[in-house]
Amino acid sequence: MPTVHLDGMLRQYVSARSVEVEAADVSGLIDRIEEVYPRLRYRLRDEAGTLRRFVRIFVNGQDVSLVPGLTTRLRVGDKVDILHSIQGG
Amino acid sequence: MAPARSSRVRLYLGTEKGTYVATTDLQRSKWKVTGPFQPGSAVFHVVPDPRTPGDVYALANSGFWGPGIFRSRDYGVKWSEVATPGFPPPGQRKAPKEFGKFPPEAIRALWHLEPGRADEPKTLFLGADPHRLYRSDDSGASWEENQGIAQHPTRPKWAPGGGGPCLHTILLDPERPSRMYVGLSAAGTFRTDDSGKTWKPMNRGVAVNFLPETRPEVGQCVHHVALDPSDSTVAYRQDHNGIYLSEDSMEHWTRVGKPLSTDFGFVVATSPSLPGGAIFAPLSPPEVTRTMPGQRFQLYWFDRKKRNFRPMVRSSPFLGEFGNHREGLAIDRLDPAGIYYGSTGGQVIYTPDAGRSWSAVPFQFPKIHSVSVSAPAG
Numbered sequence: 423m424p425t426v427h428l429d430g431m432l433r434q435y436v437s438a439r440s441v442e443v444e445a446a447d448v449s450g451l452i453d454r455i456e457e458v459y460p461r462l463r464y465r466l467r468d469e470a471g472t473l474r475r476f477v478r479i480f481v482n483g484q485d486v487s488l489v490p491g492l493t494t495r496l497r498v499g500d501k502v503d504i505l506h507s508i509q510g511g
Numbered sequence: 512m513a514p515a516r517s518s519r520v521r522l523y524l525g526t527e528k529g530t531y532v533a534t535t536d537l538q539r540s541k542w543k544v545t546g547p548f549q550p551g552s553a554v555f556h557v558v559p560d561p562r563t564p565g566d567v568y569a570l571a572n573s574g575f576w577g578p579g580i581f582r583s584r585d586y587g588v589k590w591s592e593v594a595t596p597g598f599p600p601p602g603q604r605k606a607p608k609e610f611g612k613f614p615p616e617a618i619r620a621l622w623h624l625e626p627g628r629a630d631e632p633k634t635l636f637l638g639a640d641p642h643r644l645y646r647s648d649d650s651g652a653s654w655e656e657n658q659g660i661a662q663h664p665t666r667p668k669w670a671p672g673g674g675g676p677c678l679h680t681i682l683l684d685p686e687r688p689s690r691m692y693v694g695l696s697a698a699g700t701f702r703t704d705d706s707g708k709t710w711k712p713m714n715r716g717v718a719v720n721f722l723p724e725t726r727p728e729v730g731q732c733v734h735h736v737a738l739d740p741s742d743s744t745v746a747y748r749q750d751h752n753g754i755y756l757s758e759d760s761m762e763h764w765t766r767v768g769k770p771l772s773t774d775f776g777f778v779v780a781t782s783p784s785l786p787g788g789a790i791f792a793p794l795s796p797p798e799v800t801r802t803m804p805g806q807r808f809q810l811y812w813f814d815r816k817k818r819n820f821r822p823m824v825r826s827s828p829f830l831g832e833f834g835n836h837r838e839g840l841a842i843d844r845l846d847p848a849g850i851y852y853g854s855t856g857g858q859v860i861y862t863p864d865a866g867r868s869w870s871a872v873p874f875q876f877p878k879i880h881s882v883s884v885s886a887p888a889g
Contacts, residue, residue: 431575453606463604465576468617469597471607476575506575 424451424500431506435462448479449492451502466504467492478505518887520843521586522851522859522872523567525554525881530569532587533872537887539849539863544874548590549573549581553620556838559586559885560626567885568635568651570621578621580637580651586885593651595621596637616641623838625681628688638678642669642695646707659703659710660693665729672696672732672751673797679837680736684743692746692761697732700748702761713761718752734776735837739815740783747789747813749779749837754791756815769793770811770820771804778835780850782842785865788814790823790842790850792835802832808860808869810840810852823850823866832856838881845886853879 427440436459443458445451449471456463466477471492473479478487479494480503486494496502522533529547552571560566567583569590577598581590597618598604607614620640627634637645637654644657660666660678669676673696680694689706692713699714714731722730732751739745748755748764753774755764768774770793781789791811794801803809808829811820834855843849847865854860857879859872 449607453608456606460602460604463606464598467607468577469605469607470614470617471610472617474575474577 423498424496424502426451426455426502426504429503429505432462432465432504435459435465445496447492447496448481448486448494448502451496452492476507478507479503480505517564517586517885519586520845520849520884520886521559522841523557523559523569523587523881523883523885524853524859524876524879525557525569525838526857526877526879527553528877530554530557530571530581530587530590531874531876533859533874534586537845539861539870542872542874544872545587547877548583548587549579551575552579554880555621556623556881556883557587558624558626558881558883561885562626562629562632568624568626570624570637572620578618578639580621580624582651594647594653596639596643596645596654596656618643619675620677622677622679623681625683628683628685636681636683636691638681638693638695640675640677642666642676642678642698644678644681644693644707657707659707660701663701663710665698665712668727668729669695669698670730680733682736682738682746684738686743690760692736692738694733694736696734697730697751699729699731700733700736700761713757714764715762716764716766717748717750717755718766720752735779737779737781737789739789740781741786745815747779747781747791749776749791751775751797754779754813756813767813767818768820770813770822773804775801777837778840780840780842782844782848784844784846784848785812785842785850787816788812790840791820792840792852794834800832800834802834806831808833808852810850810866812866823862824869827869829858829860829869829871833858836880838883839879841882841884843884843886849884849886851882851884853882855879 443454524531529550531546549571552573557569569581623638625636633650635647644660645654682692684690701710734749744760746757807827810823839853851861857876
């Protein structure tokens with residue numbers, strides 16, 4: 423079961439720092455987190471299902487946000503980080 | 512219970528970093544600034560609802576979380592999020608897979624919220640990117656997309672303006688309940704006479720210098736439009752390609768000349784407290800700096816009868832580069848009229864006496880997207 427670490431910016435929507443969820447790919451993983459924390463829905467992805475601009479997803483330390491993206495396969499024991507890149511002035 | 516009517520003058524500012532409220536007395540001698548609310552979001556429009564004292568709506572566009580509509584019921588002290596179109600309350604949001612093969616096109620930004628008419632106290636209209644118009648009849652708890660705009664036969668010819676494919680102007684005809692107007696960049700102005708079922712392009716006479724066809728039916732980059740407060744068949748238009756006047760409910764437009772060497776700009780504003788014309792803020796041409804010519808603050812009054820412009824700021828103590836966005840000018844209904852200008856540099860410059868004297872709110876704001884004012888009736 424992959425373990426998901428959530429960054430501090432998500433704390434307003436999710437009470438936990440990390441969660442364990444059963445999912446075959448990143449898209450399914452976000453679906454599952456959103457079921458547990460419904461206030462998060464549409465915050466990581468827009469209503470069309472596209473990752474929002476500043477969301478970065480790492481699987482075992484590798485950035486998969488753009489490639490392979492949401493279809494990235496997950497295995498038991500994978501570590502997933504959901505982070506926000508901070509930008510602007 | 513809604514708060515009582517206030518004797519204060521309040522400016523509601525949508526900025527690049529959130530919403531601010533600047534409160535003052537009727538003499539506008541002392542200012543108190545609160546905010547930012549919705550911190551970190553680019554707030555494109557903040558608007559008080561004149562039908563319900565104390566109600567204020569803010570359209571927040573967060574780079575992190577997406578767009579959101581927030582409402583205050585106490586003149587901007589406390590705020591809470593209401594539903595956003597395509598973005599309903601948490602329990603009603605669909606997972607992307609629930610949309611099947613045809614997920615919706617995401618809303619990229621919220622641009623303008625227009626409270627409905629006095630006899631429809633819970634009605635709101637909302638303009639959004641990409642080229643969408645929504646209506647709520649329950650004070651923002653739910654929204655329905657206007658299909659006349661969504662399915663408009665000329666839609667394939669619409670292009671994005673510099674700010675994206677936005678629906679940024681919504682005007683309700685105060686004398687004809689089934690008539691309203693919208694402005695979209697870069698598509699032009701449209702009018703409905705059947706409460707939004709069908710929409711007619713209203714751009715005849717407006718030039719386009721960025722398309723092969725210079726007088727197309729649609730494709731004009733309208734920047735902002737204001738109706739005359741005493742005759743709603745009269746409209747003043749700041750377009751990418753000049754300043755225009757219509758005196759027949761936008762059936763025809765006439766270019767009325769230049770206040771300076773330029774008639775480019777973004778804002779136009781009217782008010783019952785300043786009858787007979789409209790205020791414009793000319794900027795240097797789009798291929799140059801898009802700031803006020805002469806490196807000083809200046810506004811111009813267009814007199815409809817005389818068909819001419821006169822400067823409203825005689826000797827400006829405000830020097831430098833002044834630019835603004837389309838919602839950056841507001842006029843109250845006091846006598847004499849108060850006029851409030853918000854710049855992309857974060858200054859608010861105002862007159863409490865219809866232009867005889869000008870001052871600045873003593874606060875440096877972030878880039879200002881919109882200025883709205885609520886004041887007791889004059």
